[in-house]
Each structure stands twice: as C-alpha cells, then as structure tokens.
Amino acid sequence: MFREIAERSDLTNLRVFDVYPPARDRKAWEGVPESYRRELVKAGEKWLGCGYPPIYASDYMEFCRTGNRSRFEEKQFQRRIALNALVMAECAEYEGRFLDDIINGLFLICEETAWQLPAHNTYVRDAPQHILPDVTRPVIDLFAAETGAVAGMAEYLLRDALKEVSPVISKTVDRSLETRVLEPYLKEHFWWMGDGESPMNNWTSWCTQNVLTAAFTRASAPAMRREIIGKACVSLDYFLDEYGEDGCCDEGAQYYRHAGLTLFNAVEVLNYVCGGIFGEVYREKKIVNMADYIRRVHVAGPYYVNFADCSPKAGSCRAREYLFGKRTGNGELMAFAAKDYRQCEDKLDLQEHNLMYRVQAAFAHEEMTEYGKGRKTGTVQEGGRAGDWYFPSAGLFIARDERFCLAVKAGDNGDSHNHNDVGSFTVYCDGRPLFIDVGVESYTKKTFSPKRYEIWTMQSQYHNLPTFGGVMERDGEQFGAGRVEYELGREQSWIAMELMGAYGECFVSSYRRRVCLEKGRCICITDRWEGDGDAQDVVLSLMTCVRPATARREGALWMDVGGVGVCRITGGGQAVTEEIPVTDARLKTAWAHSVFRTRVTFEGKVMMLTVSGGR
Secondary structure, three states, X not given: OHHHHHHOOOOOOOOOOOOOOOOOOHHHHXXXXXXXXXXXXXXXXXXXXXXXXXXXXXXXXXXXXXXXXXXXXXXXXXXXXXXXXXXXXXXXXXXXXXXHHHHHHHHHHHHOOOOXXXXXXXXOOOOOOOOOOOOOOOOOOHHHHHHHHHHHHHHHHOHHXXXXXXXXXXXXXXXXXHHHHHHHHHHOOOHHHOOXXXXXXXXXXXXXXXXXHHXXXXXXXXXXXXXXXXXXXXXXXXXXXOOOOOOXXXXXXHHHOOOHHHHHHHHHHHHXXXXXXXXXXXXXXXXXXXXXXXXXXXXXXXXXXXOOOOOOEOOOOOHHHHHHHHHOOOHHHHHHHHHHHXXXXXXXXXXXXXXXXXXXHHHHHHHHHHOOOOOOOOOOEEOOEEOOEEEOOOOEEEEEOOOEEEEEEOOEEOOOOOOOOOOOXXXXXXXXXXXXXXXXXXXXXXXXXXXXXXXXXXXXXXXXXXXXXXXXXXXXXXXXXXXXXXXXXXXXXXXEEEOHHHEOOOXXXXXXXXXXXXXXXXXXXXXXXEEOOOHXXXXXXXXXXXXXXXXXXXXXXXXXXXXXXXXXXXXXXXXXXXXXXXXXXXXXXXXXXXXXXXXXXXOOOEEEEEEEEOO
8 A cells, every 4th residue: 555655656855744833933832722831831840950860781681681671661761751741841832941951851862872672672573682782783673763753853843942052962863863763774674664474563653653753854865765765665564464454453452552543643744744645545444444443442431442461441542543533534533532632631641752642732632622522422333233343353342232341352362462362251331340351461571472471461261261171272373263153233242152272182172152242131151162071170260350249049150240240150160269469560550459360160061141230
C-alpha cells in the first residue's frame, strides 16, 4: 500500500513537518484555550530548577547483571517527561522562563552515551544484550527513535528562542539526530524494519513514526528525505501485512496505542510532508477497522477486553484516537474518544514522554471538549448485532447484552506478547470484572527470554483454563484452538472450540469448550473432555479479583463473586481458592490488592458453568 503510493508519486518537493506551529507563532498558541495554557505553565513550573536524574554506567549494566530494567528506565523516562513539561510550558507562555532548564535537558539527553534501553541493546533480534552500549554503532530501538522524536520536536517548537541564546543548541540536536537516528536508519538494517519473512509487531510502526518525526522536523538533504520515506514505506507495508482485514491488534487494547496509533501518526507525517498523497490510506477498510478496534474491545469505564501482556485498564483515549476517527470518517470513534478525554483527570497526560502526542492534544483539546456532548455513543453495531464481534485474525470473540460483556480467546499461542491463554474467557457484569485475565507484571530480563513461561501470569493455569494432571498449555504458533465455530445472533452469541491442540501430550484426547451468552439471561460455559484418566486430575482454574464465596446446594457448586455475579457449577467436585497477593507495581494499576484462583476438579466428563448477574 505505502510503497505503491510512494512509487507513483512525485517526491521532489517535500515539506517540513510544521503542521503544528512553533512557539513563535503566538496567534496559534494563544488560540489554545487560556485555561489549558495555564495548566501547561503550572505543570512546567514543577520542574523549574529541579534538575534531571543522573544516569550512570552501572544503571545501564544492572539489566544484564540482575534482570531489573525499571530503575534505569525510570531515570531515562523522567528526563524526557521533564523536558516535555518544560517545553509545553514555554510554548504556552513564551517568556523565556523555562529555557535554561530546557537547554539543560536537551544537552543532557544529547550527551547520553546511548538512547536505546539496556533491554534492547543488541543488534540481532532476541539475541543476548550487551552490557554497555557501543557509541560507534548506535542501536535504534523503540526509545532511541522516540528520544529522537522528542529532541527533534522540542528543537523545532523553540528553534527561534533557542537560537537567540546560541545557534549551537540546534546544531547539537541536529548532530545527535544525524548520528544516533537518521544515519543508522539508512545504513543499518534493524529487525523491526522488516524483511518480508520475519514477523513484525508494534516496534515497526512505533519506531518508524518517530524516525519520520525526527527527520521531518528539520530540513535534511532532499535525497536523504526521499530515502527515509522509501524505507519507511517498506516497513509500514510489512507491518500491515501482519494485520488481518478485521484490524485486530493481537497484542491487545493497551498495545493499540503503540501499534494502530503509531501507524496513524506515521501516516500523518507522511501525508503532510508529501502534500496529501497518503490521505487515501485512511479510506482502506483495514485501516478503518484498525482505528475502530479500540472502541470494539471497550467493556465499560476504564476496562477493556484484555489478553496477552495487555492490562484490563488499557488507558484513556485522547487526541490520537480522536484524530484517527476524524481521518477515517468515524464519528462514533470521535465521540467515544472525546467523551473519554473529558473524563480524564490528567488531561495534560503528564507522564507521556512523546512530545508530539502532547502537542496534538493541546491543539485538539478545544474540539474534543465539545465534540459529541449529549450524543449517545452506544455500542458498535455490526450486521444488526449490537456489540458482538469475532476477529478471525486473532480468534477473539466478544458478545454483549445490557449487563454482560463476554470475551473468549481462540487463536493460538504464537501471538506477540503471548500468554498461554487459548480458550480462556473473561466476563464483566454491569461494567465490573467477574472472571478476569490478570495481565502481566513489570517487565524484567526474564519476561522476554526463554524462561518467559516460568512467570506465573503467562501460564494457562492462571487463566480460566483447565490443567490435566499438571499439564498446561504450551507456547508457539503450533499450539492453538481447533474446530472453531461461532455465531453472533440477536438472542444468543456463542463460540465453541477444541482446546487440546494447545496442550502437550497427556491422558486427555479431547477438551471441547462452548461459551454462550444468552442475551438478557446468563452466560453458559460447557466443558467436555475425553480420555482414560481420572476426572479428579482434570482441574479448571477460575480467576477473580475478589475472593468468591463458595457453597454446595441443590446438587451444584455455587460461587458468589463479590456480589458482581453468581456462577452455578454442575459436574464440579472439590473447589479450593487461593489468594495471590498483588505486589508488582504494574499489576497494581489494575488490581489494587490481591487476585484469587479457584481450582475446581471435575466429577465426570462434563462441567457446566452458568453465570448470572449479581445484585
């Protein structure tokens, strides 16, 4: 798609990416509502004279030595967050109060030995990381590219004010961008650029977006600019090849922000600097579906359907979702994003360390504040089925009625950021979590290593799935659901699949799961296994965020999940609930205290769960 557009277009008169005005354009910046500008100034004042955290070589080496990546990243990210806040404050006020701290930040960042994270300090995909960076051969990873975009956007916005202090400042930024981003981008091949064979993920669009931003916020040589566009178009086509026509992000709603939305901003840069020739991309069905994916997987409030490394609290919609909806002609997505934005406590997104996102938000703020007020956004409609979807590219099934949101993951265990979760389900009732997918803990060296599936959150036994004498699902594209059938209907929507293809060899020859939302009534889950083993060795795990109250009556096992919903289990034997304290900072953003796993043994060959709403 991208290559074809570039090849039939005249790329001789490329523009600088000045769609967002520099700070010297006071008419434009004073067009940002005064109340918003005051908040930008207040946020910047908090960083005046505070300094930037020092970063030592030992901080970098810690990842290889202990596996911890958070302490280095906190320091690196804080530098970018502080710089962004100061730049936005100066753009809002433009009196020079913040310039010294901005210059300090730019020079410190340009003086860093490397911009890539320790966890990404390698030249070969999935190879062991080097303990320290090689300054003679920069690595362009997610955050080297993003740092380039931050520095480039900061210098572009304040170029005139910085030159009044000294022209050396802009020269320093330009030289850093050339040596750390632009030259390596054209001379080296990093895996995320794509080769037509290796699988891509969010790195491709994310890095490409930021390289384009770094390149086109300055007036580079015309030949270099055309070469960058050509290489970017190749990578973006490889990225799109990984997506199905349904637009489903196989990394989940949280990673939509780093995949679909970074593709959006890559298109924004390309389209602007090339005089509008890439605008046709926004009319492609796949792109339209990619944009609307975030709305289709929304549950209620802060909750989204989640699987793999995605958190159930995937973050608020802001300017990028709104603008993606605008470009694709999707008023429902615009209204959805605008409503979410109006409910944000932190409209400035103070922890965001991509400066372009913050500039986009400033200039879209007034429009988002007003768009769709009083409009009922409702749920997505497809073929008359309110809110029901099946995404064949990832095997994701979603069904809704007035009380329930049900999601089931078919597919396979070869997704990017995969957890062994084929066949698992999540259930929300009245917008509250009933049966959950826990998500993932803070990333460490182990997270992306051969020992990944030793981590409990990755294992099928900590999803709503069975184990067979301790045998769990296995990772890899070859381990997946079989004989998948589904129906999306007005009265009921259901999905059925064979799960044994996701497991290693054991005494079970077949495990068939059928999950059905009987609309306006209940959810029915029927699990049936075949084999010669003992039924007590077939154990179903059920994950909740509150301790369920269990009792046996009327020939069934009853689980009351904190008043959110009640699950009646027939064919179940013993039920044992264990508490899993949540101590990890990343998990705590979703689950404040503990999560619970209830393990229910089979009495025979069939177990049926009937889930009804609580009080």
